Amino acid sequence: MTLSTRSTPPTAQGEARRRPGRSGVSGRVPWMLLVPAVVGMAFLVLPLAGLLARAPWATLARRLAEPQVLEALRLSLLTATAATAVCLLLGVPLAWLLARVDFPGRRLVRALVTVPLVLPPVVGGVALLLVLGRRGLIGQWLDDAFGVTLPFTTAGVVVAEAFVAMPFLVISVEGALRAADRRFEEAAATLGASRWTAFRRVTLPLIAPGVVAGGVLCWARALGEFGATITFAGNFPGRTQTMPLAVYLALETEPEAAIVLSLVLLAVSVIILACLRDKWVNSP
Amino acid sequence: MSRRLFRWAVAAPLALVLAAGLTGCGSGTADTSAPASSGGAAKTLTVFAAASLTGTFTELGTTFEAAHPGTTVKFNFGSSATLAQQITQDAPADVFAAASPATMKTVTDASLAGQPTTFVRNRLEIAVPAGNPAKVNGLKDLADPKTKVALCAEQVPCGAAAVKALDAAGLTVTPVTLEQDVKATLTKVELGEVDAALVYKTDVIAAGDKVQGISFPEAEKAINDYPIAALTKAPAGDLAKEFVDLVLSPQGRDVLTKAGFDAP
Structure with missing residues (x-):
C-alpha cells in the first residue's frame, strides 16, 4: 500500500544537496538489502510454484467445468464484494472518527478495532455465533422480533468476512487520513463548509488512493476468509460454501481437486488485484 | 554493473522456482525420518x-x-x-x-x-441441545424441513456414515450445513444453532451435559x-x-x- 506524503520535510532536501555524489548512482543495490529481498521473494513465490508443479493439468478443464466449482467461485466473489461494501460503508467513517475526533478512550477503541487481526478467525466465528447466533445476545432478539437468523445464510458469510476484513480497511484509511494535509479541511471550514461537506468534498477525494488501497486489501482478505466463515456460516454448497471452504473439504479426499480450486482462486484474485492496482493505486 | 545485478536478482528466484518445479515432480519418497535411537534413555x-x-x-x-x-x-x-x-x-x-x-x-x-x-x-447418534428444544425423537424427525440439522461433510468419515445411515432409513435430509469435522458439527449443537446433528456416540458422551444423545436403529448400518x-x-x-x-x-x-x- 503506498500512501503519498505531501509535505516533504525541508531537511531531506538539504541533505541531498550536501551529498551530490549519491544522486548520480541510482542503481547499485546494497547486498544487505538485495539478499534478504530475494530470499523473501522466493519464500513468497515458491509455495505458488509448488501448487503449479503439482497441478493436474490433464484433468484441469474437466474439473473446472464442474458446477460446484463455478458456484463456489460465484459465491466467493459475491460475498467478498458485499463484505467490502459493508466495510467501506462502516469502516471509512470509523477511520475518520479515529483520525479526526478527539474523544476519551480513543486509543482503546483503536486497539479494539484491530482485534480481529490477531484473533484466530475460528475464534472470531465462535464470537459471532455467541452474539449473532440463534441464541446469541443480539441474534436471539433478531430471531424473536423479525424471524431473522444469520448463521447458515449467505448474509452470514458476508458478516463473517466483513468482521475479519474490516480492520485492514480501517487501518489503511486512518493512515491516509493522518498523512493527508489537514489545512485543506481547515480552508474549507473557513470558507463556510460544514464538517460533513468538508469530508465529502475535500477529505474523501484527498484520501481516495488510501481508501481504494484499503478496499482492495479488505476484498482480498474477505476472498480468502476461511475460519470465521465456516464457523459462523457453516458450509453448504451454493449458499455458504465459498472457494476456501471448497478447497479445505476437497483436501480431505481429493488433494488434486483442492489444488485446482486453489489455482482458480489464485488466478482470479491476482487478475483482479493487478487490474485494480494499475488503475487506482499509484504504485511507482 | 547495476543492470547485471538486477538481472541476477530477477533470474535467481526464477531459477529457484524452476528447480522447485522440477524436483517437485520427482520427489515424494525422500527419507527424512530419523533413525531409531535404540538403547537411549530418553525416547x-x-x-x-x-x-x-x-x-x-x-x-x-x-x-x-x-x-x-x-x-x-x-x-x-x-x-x-x-x-x-x-x-x-x-x-x-x-x-x-x-x-x-x-x-x-x-x-x-x-x-x-x-x-x-x-x-x-463407533456408531452414530443424534445429538440435540440440552432440553431437546425441537423435540427430536428419531431419525425421521431430521427430515422435517422445520428442523435445523447439521451433518458432517461427506468427505469426512462421520459424513460418509451419516449418508449411509440416512440411506438405510430411506430418508432425505436437507441440512443447513455440512461441517468440516465432527467436533465442529457438535459445536453447532452445543451452541444451539441447530436442532439436531448426526455425530458419534463418543462425541456425545464427551460433550457432557450440553448435549443429549438419541440412539437410532439405522446406526447399525453405518458402523465405523x-x-x-x-x-x-x-x-x-x-x-x-x-x-x-x-x-x-x-x-x-x-x-x-x-x-x-x-x-x-
Whole structure:
C-alpha cells in the first residue's frame, strides 16, 4: 500500500544537496538489502510454484467445468464484494472518527478495532455465533422480533468476512487520513463548509488512493476468509460454501481437486488485484 | 554493473522456482525420518490419531509412559484424512490410528504401515441441545424441513456414515450445513444453532451435559471401524508395536469402551 506524503520535510532536501555524489548512482543495490529481498521473494513465490508443479493439468478443464466449482467461485466473489461494501460503508467513517475526533478512550477503541487481526478467525466465528447466533445476545432478539437468523445464510458469510476484513480497511484509511494535509479541511471550514461537506468534498477525494488501497486489501482478505466463515456460516454448497471452504473439504479426499480450486482462486484474485492496482493505486 | 545485478536478482528466484518445479515432480519418497535411537534413555513415541480419540488416547499415553520410564508419548490429533496425508508426506510418526479404513488404506497402499487391526468401532447418534428444544425423537424427525440439522461433510468419515445411515432409513435430509469435522458439527449443537446433528456416540458422551444423545436403529448400518497400525518407518522402532499392543489389550479396551466406543 503506498500512501503519498505531501509535505516533504525541508531537511531531506538539504541533505541531498550536501551529498551530490549519491544522486548520480541510482542503481547499485546494497547486498544487505538485495539478499534478504530475494530470499523473501522466493519464500513468497515458491509455495505458488509448488501448487503449479503439482497441478493436474490433464484433468484441469474437466474439473473446472464442474458446477460446484463455478458456484463456489460465484459465491466467493459475491460475498467478498458485499463484505467490502459493508466495510467501506462502516469502516471509512470509523477511520475518520479515529483520525479526526478527539474523544476519551480513543486509543482503546483503536486497539479494539484491530482485534480481529490477531484473533484466530475460528475464534472470531465462535464470537459471532455467541452474539449473532440463534441464541446469541443480539441474534436471539433478531430471531424473536423479525424471524431473522444469520448463521447458515449467505448474509452470514458476508458478516463473517466483513468482521475479519474490516480492520485492514480501517487501518489503511486512518493512515491516509493522518498523512493527508489537514489545512485543506481547515480552508474549507473557513470558507463556510460544514464538517460533513468538508469530508465529502475535500477529505474523501484527498484520501481516495488510501481508501481504494484499503478496499482492495479488505476484498482480498474477505476472498480468502476461511475460519470465521465456516464457523459462523457453516458450509453448504451454493449458499455458504465459498472457494476456501471448497478447497479445505476437497483436501480431505481429493488433494488434486483442492489444488485446482486453489489455482482458480489464485488466478482470479491476482487478475483482479493487478487490474485494480494499475488503475487506482499509484504504485511507482 | 547495476543492470547485471538486477538481472541476477530477477533470474535467481526464477531459477529457484524452476528447480522447485522440477524436483517437485520427482520427489515424494525422500527419507527424512530419523533413525531409531535404540538403547537411549530418553525416547519419544509419536502417535497420529483421529480427533475422536483425543480423550482416550491421552489417557492411554499416560499409562504407557508409566510403564516405560523415560519415554514420552506425543500425540498429533486431527482429521484422519489430514493425518494420513501428513504420513504419506513423511511426517515422523510411529503409530497411526484412523477413524476409517479408507484413510488407513492411503497409508498402507504407500507401504508405510503393516497390517492394520480394527481396535474399536463407533456408531452414530443424534445429538440435540440440552432440553431437546425441537423435540427430536428419531431419525425421521431430521427430515422435517422445520428442523435445523447439521451433518458432517461427506468427505469426512462421520459424513460418509451419516449418508449411509440416512440411506438405510430411506430418508432425505436437507441440512443447513455440512461441517468440516465432527467436533465442529457438535459445536453447532452445543451452541444451539441447530436442532439436531448426526455425530458419534463418543462425541456425545464427551460433550457432557450440553448435549443429549438419541440412539437410532439405522446406526447399525453405518458402523465405523477404527484401524490402528505401527508404521514401518517408525523412528521409535519397537515402542510403536508396544503402544499398539496396549491399545488392543483388555486394559486399553476398557478405557475405550468407557468412552462410548464399541468393541470390534
